[in-house]
Structure formats: C-alpha cells, structure tokens
Amino acid sequence: MLRRIRTKLNIFTIVSVIAGLLIIIPLLNIFVELRQPASDVWIHIRTYLLARYLRNTFILIFYVALLSSVLGFFSAYIITRFDFKGRKALSWMLILPLAIPSYIMGYVYGDMMSYSGSVSRFFRSIGYYGYINVMTMQGAIIIFSLTLYPYVYMMVRGALLKQSASFSEGAQLLGASKWRVFWRIVLPLARPALVAGTLLVILETLNDYGLVEYFNVQVFSFAIFNAWFSFGDVLSAIRLSAILMLIVFAIVFLERAIRGRRRYHLHTKTRPVKRVPLKGMQKLYPIILWTILFIAFFIPVLQLLWFTRFARYGLFNLNIVYIIINSISIAVFATLITVIIALMLANFNRGRMSSIKKSWLKITNLGYAIPGAVLAIAVNIFFIDLDRLLYPVYQLFNPETGRLVISLTLTMLIFAYVLRFMAIGYNSIEASYDKIGESFTEAAYALKSSKIKTLMKIDFPLIKTGLLSAAIIVFIDVIKELPLTLILRPTNYNTMATIVHEYASDEMLVEASIPALVLILVSSIMIYILTHAKSKRGASNVR
Amino acid sequence: MYVSIEDLCFEYERKKPVLEAVSLTMEEGEVVAILGSSGSGKSTFLRVLSGLEIPRKGAITINQETLCSSKKFVDAEKREVGLVFQDYALFPHMNVYKNIAFGLSHLTKEDRKARVYEMLTLIDMEEKVNAFPHELSGGQQQRIALARALAPKPKILLLDEPFSNLDADLKHKIRKELKEIIQKTQMTSIVVTHDYDDAKAIAHRIIYLEDGKILREERLHN
Numbered sequence: 001m002l003r004r005i006r007t008k009l010n011i012f013t014i015v016s017v018i019a020g021l022l023i024i025i026p027l028l029n030i031f032v033e034l035r036q037p038a039s040d041v042w043i044h045i046r047t048y049l050l051a052r053y054l055r056n057t058f059i060l061i062f063y064v065a066l067l068s069s070v071l072g073f074f075s076a077y078i079i080t081r082f083d084f085k086g087r088k089a090l091s092w093m094l095i096l097p098l099a100i101p102s103y104i105m106g107y108v109y110g111d112m113m114s115y116s117g118s119v120s121r122f123f124r125s126i127g128y129y130g131y132i133n134v135m136t137m138q139g140a141i142i143i144f145s146l147t148l149y150p151y152v153y154m155m156v157r158g159a160l161l162k163q164s165a166s167f168s169e170g171a172q173l174l175g176a177s178k179w180r181v182f183w184r185i186v187l188p189l190a191r192p193a194l195v196a197g198t199l200l201v202i203l204e205t206l207n208d209y210g211l212v213e214y215f216n217v218q219v220f221s222f223a224i225f226n227a228w229f230s231f232g233d234v235l236s237a238i239r240l241s242a243i244l245m246l247i248v249f250a251i252v253f254l255e256r257a258i259r260g261r262r263r264y265h266l267h268t269k270t271r272p273v274k275r276v277p278l279k280g281m282q283k284l285y286p287i288i289l290w291t292i293l294f295i296a297f298f299i300p301v302l303q304l305l306w307f308t309r310f311a312r313y314g315l316f317n318l319n320i321v322y323i324i325i326n327s328i329s330i331a332v333f334a335t336l337i338t339v340i341i342a343l344m345l346a347n348f349n350r351g352r353m354s355s356i357k358k359s360w361l362k363i364t365n366l367g368y369a370i371p372g373a374v375l376a377i378a379v380n381i382f383f384i385d386l387d388r389l390l391y392p393v394y395q396l397f398n399p400e401t402g403r404l405v406i407s408l409t410l411t412m413l414i415f416a417y418v419l420r421f422m423a424i425g426y427n428s429i430e431a432s433y434d435k436i437g438e439s440f441t442e443a444a445y446a447l448k449s450s451k452i453k454t455l456m457k458i459d460f461p462l463i464k465t466g467l468l469s470a471a472i473i474v475f476i477d478v479i480k481e482l483p484l485t486l487i488l489r490p491t492n493y494n495t496m497a498t499i500v501h502e503y504a505s506d507e508m509l510v511e512a513s514i515p516a517l518v519l520i521l522v523s524s525i526m527i528y529i530l531t532h533a534k535s536k537r538g539a540s541n542v543r
Numbered sequence: 544m545y546v547s548i549e550d551l552c553f554e555y556e557r558k559k560p561v562l563e564a565v566s567l568t569m570e571e572g573e574v575v576a577i578l579g580s581s582g583s584g585k586s587t588f589l590r591v592l593s594g595l596e597i598p599r600k601g602a603i604t605i606n607q608e609t610l611c612s613s614k615k616f617v618d619a620e621k622r623e624v625g626l627v628f629q630d631y632a633l634f635p636h637m638n639v640y641k642n643i644a645f646g647l648s649h650l651t652k653e654d655r656k657a658r659v660y661e662m663l664t665l666i667d668m669e670e671k672v673n674a675f676p677h678e679l680s681g682g683q684q685q686r687i688a689l690a691r692a693l694a695p696k697p698k699i700l701l702l703d704e705p706f707s708n709l710d711a712d713l714k715h716k717i718r719k720e721l722k723e724i725i726q727k728t729q730m731t732s733i734v735v736t737h738d739y740d741d742a743k744a745i746a747h748r749i750i751y752l753e754d755g756k757i758l759r760e761e762r763l764h765n
Contacts, residue, residue, distance in 0.1 A: 166632035169595050172619045173626050174646030174695060184645070188636045 010451050015344035020364045023419050026378035027370070030245070033238045033381065041233035045240070049223065053240070057206070057219040057247070060141060064205045067145035069198045071292060072152025073190070078285045080160040083275040090289050091157075092531035097296035098150040099523035101480040101497065103210025104516045105143050107504040108300040110135050110214060118303065135215045144205050146296040151204070152197030159193030160186070165273040195255055202251060206244065207371040209483040210501050220244045221483060224373040228487075234377070241374035248369050301520060307513035317514075320499075324518055327495040330410065331478040334417035338474045339467060341418065342425030346433050347455065350441070365423035372420065372483030379416040379488060383407035413488040417478050424477060425470040432466025433459075465533060472530045476523045545571035545731055546699060551601035553584075553591050553755075561587045562598070562755045571606075572729045576742035579752035585735040586629070588752070589701045592733070593626045594619035605698045625697035629704040631688035633676040639663075639687055640672050646695040662690035665724060682713050689721065693728060700725070700732040706741050718744045 038046075079091050097105075112119045113134040120131040133139070167189060171181045187194075209221045218226075220240060227236040278285060349361055367375065387394075387404050394401040406412065440462065444454040460467075482497045489498065496515040503512035546569035553562040561584045569575055579585040590596045592603060594610065594617060602612040605624075610617045633642050643662055647655045663669045666686040676684055685705065692700060705721060706714045722745050725732055736742050742749045743763060751758040 164630070164632070166628045166630060167634060169619070170626070170628060170632040170691075171634070171645065172595075173593055173622070173624060174691070175620050175623075175648070176645070177620060180648075185634060189634075191636070 012348040016348040026382040029381045041231045042236040053223045063141040064144040068149040068201045071149035076156035095150045102147045106211035140217045148201040151200040155193040155197035159190045165271045221373045304513045307510045310510045335475045338425045346429040367419040368423035376487035383412045421474045428470035432463035544568040547604040549602045553598045574732045574746045576734045576746035578742045584755035593624045594622045625692035625700045627702045700730045702734045
C-alpha cells in the first residue's frame with residue numbers, strides 16, 4: 001500500500017489533489033451555511049420573489065440556448081459546407097463577437113435603441129416615430145445570443161470539419177435526399193458539439209450579472225447580488241446560490257442521461273466533406289452571415305468609437321491607463337497560474353485512468369460550471385475563514401493587525417479566477433496531449449528523464465500550441481470577467497470590466513467607451529492570434 | 544449487357560487525370576474485381592459509378608438505364624447503387640436496425656421490418672439487431688455495412704477495399720462469407736482491392752487498373 005502511494009506520489013498528483021481540495025472546500029461551504037436558520041429576508045424572497053427568479057431564469061436560458069444554437073449551427077454549417085468569396089475571413093471573424101462582453105453590448109444597444117439613441121433618431125428622420133425598447137427580457141435574449149453564439153459556432157465548426165464525408169455519402173447512396181441527410185446524419189452527428197457549445201452558452205448566461213442588472217431582468221445572478229447588496233443578507237444570497245448550483249448540475253447531468261448508449265463517432269478515416277459552390281437562394285447565406293457579424297460586432301464597435309469623440313479626457317486619462325495596466329497585468333498573472341496548474345492536472349490525467357482519478361478531475365474542473373456570483377460567495381467565505389484561522393499567525397508579525405488580511409488583497413480575486421477558468425485551460429491542454437499520445441513521454445522516462453525535465457524538454461515543445469490556446473482563452477475570459485471581480489476586488493481596485501460597468505450604471509456611456517474599446521481591442525487581437533496560431537504548420541483554425 | 548461503362552474520364556480540379564477512357568461491360572450477376580495499387584484510381588472509379596463524383600466524359604448504363612452520359616446525370620441518391628465504404632461508414636448514432644432500415648424509408652413499417660430481418664438472417668446476425676456500431680467487431684461492422692447496402696435491392700453492389708480493415712485471420716473467413724452472400728443474392732458486384740488474393744477469391748474477372756487506365760483483364764474460374 002505504502003509502495004503504491006509512493007510510486008503515485010509526484011508533483012502532478014500533489015498539485016491535482018490540492019487543486020481539487022481548494023475547489024471542493026469553498027463549494028461545500030455553501031451547503032454547510034445552508035444549515036443556518038432562514039432569515040426574514042429569505043422568507044420574503046421565497047414567498048414573493050423566488051418563483052419569478054426561477055421563471056425568468058428558465059425563460060432566459062431556454063431562448064438564449066435556442067437562438068444561439070441556431071445562429072451558431074447555421075453559421076458553422078455554411079462555413080464548412082459551402083465555398084464562396086470571403087469565406088475564410090468570415091470563418092474566423094464570426095468568433096469576434098466573443099470579444100464583446102454581453103454587458104457592453106447591452107449598454108451600447110440599450111443606448112442606441114433608446115428614445116434619444118442613434119437608431120431611434122434615424123427612424124424619426126425617415127418618418128417613423130415609434131421606438132423599440134431593447135431593455136427587456138427579449139432584448140437580453142437577443143444580446144446574449146449575439147455575444148455567445150460563437151461558442152456554438154466554434155464547437156460545431158470543429159465537429160463538422162472532422163465529420164467524415166462517408167457518412168453523408170453513405171446516406172445519399174441509400175436514397176436519402178439532402179434534407180434527410182442533414183436532419184438524420186449531419187445534425188445528429190454534430191449533436192455532442194452542439195450540446196457542448198450550448199451548455200457553455202447557458203453557463204455564461206447564468207454567470208452574467210452586468211447585462212441582466214442593466215436591463216433589470218430578474219434572474220438568479222441578479223437575485224444573488226440583490227440579496228447580498230440590497231437586502232444585506234449574505235445567507236439569502238448563499239441559499240439562492242445553492243439553488244442555482246443545483247440547476248446547473250441538473251442541466252449538465254440531464255445531457256449525459258439523454259445521450260445514453262449512443263456514440264457520435266467511430267474510429268473511421270476522416271475524409272473531409274468537399275465544399276460546394278452556392279446555388280440559387282443559397283447565395284443569400286454570406287449576406288446573412290455578414291449581417292450577423294455587423295450586428296454582433298461592427299455596429300457596437302462603431303457606436304463606441306463614435307462615443308469616444310465626446311469623452312472628456314480620451315486615452316490620456318491617467319486613471320484609465322492605470323486601469324488598463326491593472327486589467328492586463330491581473331489577467332496575465334491569473335492566466336499564468338491557471339495554465340501552469342492546468343498543465344499539472346493534464347499530466348496527472350495521463351496514463352491509466354482510475355475511477356477516483358476521473359472523478360477528481362471532474363471536481364477540479366467544476367469551477368466553470370459555477371456562476372461567478374456563486375463562486376464569489378464561496379471564495380469569500382473561504383478566505384474569511386482562512387483569515388480567522390491565520391489571525392494568531394498575523395498577530396505574531398504585527399500585534400496591531402486587523403482580522404482580515406488575505407481577504408482584502410488581490411489574492412482572493414486571482415484565486416477565484418483560477419478556480420473558475422481552470423476547466424478552460426485544462427480542456428485545451430488535455431486535447432493537445434491526446435493528439436501527441438504518450439509514447440514520447442514514456443520514451444523520455446525510459447531514458448531516466450525526471451517528470452519535470454520531461455515536461456519541459458519533451459512535452460512542452462510538443463503541446464505549445466495547445467498551451468497558447470489555453471492561455472489566450474483564459475486571458476480573454478479573465479479580462480472580460482465582471483461578477484467575480486465586482487464582489488472580490490479590493491476596495492478602489494478597478495479593471496476595465498468594472499469601470500465600464502460603473503460608468504454605464506451611472507449612465508456615463510461616453511466615458512465608458514474608451515475602456516470598453518480597449519477591452520474589445522485586446523480580446524479581438526487575442527482571438528486573431530488564437531485563430532491564426534496554427535497556420536504556420538498548415539493546420540490553421542481558419543479553414 | 545447488364546452494365547456498360549464507356550470511355551469514362553475523370554480528374555480532380557486542376558490535377559492530372561485520375562481516370563482515362565475507362566470502359567467495361569458486365570453480365571448480370573457477375574463479380575468483377577478492380578485490382579490496382581494505391582493512387583491507381585480504383586476508388587475514384589467506384590465514386591464516379593455511384594454518382595458521388597461527376598465524370599468529365601463518358602457514359603454509364605446499368606440494366607438499360609442511362610445513369611450518366613453527355614446529356615444526363617442521375618444523382619447519387621436516385622441511382623440505386625449500393626456502396627460498402629472502406630471504413631464501412633455505419634452511422635454511429637443509430638443501432639443496427641436503424642442503420643439497415645435507413646435506405647428503406649419508401650417501404651411500410653411492416654415491410655421495412657421484414658426486410659431488415661431478412662438481411663440480418665442473410666448475414667447471420669439477428670441477435671445484434673439492437674447493438675450500436677461501436678459495440679461490434681470489425682468483421683461484424685463489415686457484415687452490417689453489407690446488409691445495409693443490399694437492403695434496398697440495388698442494381699449493383701460496389702465494395703471499396705472490403706478487407707483492408709480486417710486482421711489476417713479474420714480476412715480469410717470474411718472473404719468466404721462475402722462470397723457466399725454475393726452468390727446467394729446473385730448481385731452484380733464490383734470489388735476494388737489492392738490484394739490479388741482477395742480479387743482471386745471473390746471475383747469472376749479481374750481488371751488491372753494503373754494510373755487510371757485499364758492495363759489488362761484476367762478471367763477466373765470462380
């Protein structure tokens with residue numbers, strides 16, 4: 001037994017065990033706190049508000065999932081199955097809306113469509129005096145779908161590119177029409193990717209706080225903030241968080257249950273599907289795709305650019321420059337830690353997989369499924385407990401010390417980022433490891449190379465593209481992150497996301513435009529690098 | 544003649560010709576093996592016959608129906624040609640029953656069921672009716688692929704490298720079974736292979752294809 005433990009004990013195992021514990025403990029805290037007696041605020045919420053929160057949350061995620069999966073699938077299908085001018089550019093540009101956080105698009109469209117906004121003024125100039133209010137549930141559904149469909153697009157595009165032509169051709173030779181081939185073969189085979197992308201969209205929708213707050217759509221994340229900051233009752237926020245977590249887990253497990261014994265791939269040789277030219281009405285497809293891209297990316301960016309003309313200080317505001325540096329440096333730091341731990345986890349995952357190992361990895365990747373507001377509460381409680389525990393130690397160094405030390409620093413925020421985005425980093429690195437297999441690493445071990453030396457000299461050069469992808473995706477997510485940052489940042493600490501939120505909440509969109517544009521620009525550059533990174537080796541993401 | 548292929552020419556975009564003036568005739572029930580090395584154009588020949596590729600020139604007539612000529616091109620889904628792919632291409636999300644029934648949507652539910660079981664009896668795999676492709680061995684997958692191609696009663700059966708994914712031990716057994724099934728159904732078939740032994744074991748005639756041209760043919764006493 002001791003020998004078995006000793007042989008399994010290495011840096012990768014230790015890091016994985018600690019990472020798992022660090023995510024389990026804060027989450028368990030949420031359920032432990034549920035034992036406390038219900039407060040009056042909770043009774044009020046349960047009696048008058050809970051049903052509304054539940055109904056609104058389900059309406060929002062249902063329609064966002066539906067609309068973004070239609071947009072994502074449609075665009076991925078057109079890009080992978082048809083050949084037309086501008087296809088390559090669209091192939092990566094359709095991902096660009098991911099660079100715009102939903103809350104920023106919400107602020108921009110909210111303003112543009114308002115009575116004094118540019119769209120309403122344009123309509124009045126052509127004699128139409130009505131105006132469309134987007135700051136509603138329907139508006140939120142459309143804006144979430146426009147900013148989040150790229151998740152579905154990326155996943156489905158990858159799956160369609162990998163789908164062997166022989167499945168469609170086999171169906172065709174059995175007499176199936178093109179329509180039947182699509183519904184019975186192409187769509188079902190892409191189902192896992194469609195579901196995975198849609199699941200990400202749902203998780204991101206549940207995570208959002210900025211947009212639902214601005215549009216006053218009373219869903220769970222809104223309710224959690226409201227209970228905490230308006231009602232001042234953290235226990236009610238915890239109860240709401242527990243319910244939200246159960247909803248998320250139910251959605252994730254439901255998908256697994258539906259899938260059953262079916263599989264969506266066989267080990268066959270993949271013969272890529274030949275793209276065909278557009279015919280007849282199909283020639284409208286590129287126009288539709290460019291329209292989606294314009295609405296979801298170029299129009300909000302152009303509107304923000306227009307706003308900058310009226311900003312008081314422009315980029316030469318030292319405060320803004322300071323905030324930009326803050327944002328980028330914290331994002332780089334959190335990204336580095338996340339990728340390093342994800343790399344250790346991915347190494348822990350290699351070799352023979354026991355059921356304990358599998359479950360442990362699932363736990364360490366749980367963070368992404370947990371909405372920011374919930375994770376913020378869990379991490380906050382955890383750090384306050386940690387401070388309480390370490391108080392005697394603090395006193396040894398400084399007898400005048402306050403009770404809260406670590407929980408007042410950026411450590412707590414970075415810790416939360418790492419927990420939340422670990423799964424993203426891990427999945428990208430694991431996919432790279434899957435591609436290279438284990439023989440190179442085993443050969444190095446057989447030549448008496450240590451674990452760390454093998455990682456640095458053999459694995460690292462082989463999976464560096466995967467590491468770069470992991471780093472970029474985590475970076476984009478951190479820099480856009482709002483709910484965690486709002487709750488866990490130290491006092492007076494701002495990132496581009498929080499300052500945009502603050503200005504927008506104070507109806508100062510003009511001032512918000514510069515940090516918003518910098519945020520979009522940084523994320524867009526990252527998306528460009530991500531989509532073009534592999535092209536030197538001939539395996540570009542732009543296909 | 545049951546099958547008549549005349550002067551078939553094909554090339555992929557801006558590349559050298561893959562098929563150059565290939566002509567072939569076949570009797571009903573005859574099994575022809577196309578033997579050639581990799582890149583000789585033999586798989587492309589099957590793709591052109593089945594309608595998955597459009598030839599630059601040439602005519603194909605099967606059972607007195609013109610499928611392709613300078614004036615006519617019948618789409619793959621209307622050709623009534625059965626093709627067993629090299630990787631079988633069984634639909635991974637459908638069980639055996641649904642895979643075989645896929646090409647029988649024109650039949651009533653009862654007739655469809657009867658035909659699926661008829662095919663399963665033919666390949667001796669009735670007990671696997673509810674299995675998914677990933678739950679079957681390579682040999683079993685191949686038999687299901689064959690049953691699926693035969694179920695809609697095609698005018699001709701095309702088999703692309705039917706033994707390339709099988710172990711040497713299994714190959715011998717499957718070769719024998721395939722021959723029996725084709726004999727039982729009296730199906731006019733074209734088998735593409737790079738292995739002379741495979742061709743010899745299964746076909747009445749071997750056509751040697753090299754660089755898209757027919758070099759010669761050999762009649763066997765099967």
